[in-house]
Amino acid sequence: MRVGVVVNAYHPDVGGVETHVRRLAAGLVAAGDEVEVLTQHAIAAQEQLDGVLVRRFPLTVRAADYRFSAALWQWLRAHAGRYDLLHAHSYHSLAALPAALTNRTPLVFTPHYHGTGHSRLRAALHPIYRPVGRRIVSRSSRIICVTRAERDLVVRHFPAAGGRIVVIPNGTDPAPEAASAPEPGPSPRILCVGRLERYKRVDRILRALTHLDADHRLDVVGTGPARPELENLTRRLGLTDRVTFHGRLTDHAFAAAIAGASAAVSASAHEAFGMAVADAIAAGIPTVASFIPAHRELAVLAGSGVKLWLVNPDDEAALAGALRRAVGTDRAENAESPLPSWADVVASTRQVYAAVAPRVRVIEQSGAGVPN
Incomplete structure (x- = not known):
């Protein structure tokens, strides 16, 4: 047709x-x-x-x-x-x-x-x-x-x-293959993927990062109108050495970011589905997501064997606690997801x-x- x-x-x-x-x-x-x-x-x-x-x-x-x-x-x-x-x-x-x-x-x-x-x-x-x-x-x-x-x-x-x-x-996409996957580093890396709009609430993730040990790093992948204010907030919070705004990545560079992630996070206020969360689950990454209807439904689709924590991003301590548990989870413990x-x-x-x-x-x- x-x-x-x-x-x-x-x-x-x-x-x-x-x-x-x-x-x-x-x-x-x-x-x-x-x-x-x-x-x-x-x-x-x-x-x-x-x-x-x-x-x-x-x-x-x-x-x-x-x-x-x-x-x-x-x-x-x-x-x-x-x-x-x-x-x-x-x-x-x-x-x-x-x-x-x-x-x-x-x-x-x-x-x-x-x-x-x-x-x-x-x-x-x-x-x-x-x-x-x-x-x-x-x-x-x-x-x-x-x-x-x-x-x-x-x-x-x-x-x-x-x-x-x-x-x-x-x-969901299969986990991308990097030509040479990086060796796990000493610092836990948290991956945040998505268009940088205010409703994605990346600012909550930045504030939660201040509650985590100083060796935790955040990789923000994506572009959008909220990037300047998020970069300003990063500076005000004293996180410039712990947060990297990558913008748009090539397929190879994104595969490396997936391979090196200890956890993934989405704090979005509303989604029709939540593709960033679904792709992280499919890649076997322990994931933290906002407690919104789309993510709740995604959790049911993914099944109980998947490491997924749903939290209220407005509670910085709760978000930080979930991220702490996620980065402390071995990716090998994650069950294979039944997502379509x-x-x-x-x-x-x-x-x-x-x-x-x-x-x-x-x-x-x-x-x-x-x-x-």
């Missing part, structure tokens, strides 16, 4: 939605589908990544929180019919709007829904935007949520959507596609999924 995937941003941009869409698109191609990613970017471009044709449309509005490309709208108005279906991602960006409002091509929508905005301004605008969001939801033939917690939140705000929602948990793979996600998503575009027949392929 021919699938047009509409998303606000795409690799090499970093974030949970970007990672989700990249893994899904690559898996669909590996399963035999023809996939085009339609996204917004500062500069127009067209390229092949992982076998996926990526069309980047130039931004008309460049504001970080409200990116908008008139060219993307025009493309979908004129060319949506070339796809068997469109799959739009993220309620929290404007890119899904043209997929829903400019054409009649069958639509699947994955909202990655948090129920609020990621800043005070966006939170205040969220109720105003809801009638527009309702149009997207009502236009969608199927809505894919990544947890039951997300589904419940979507139904609470959009009751009419209930009968069209399918829950497909995100997949991206091949599982691709197979389930293709079944949704077949239901939305019934003229398309899903052909099972052995070994279909995301190539290594």
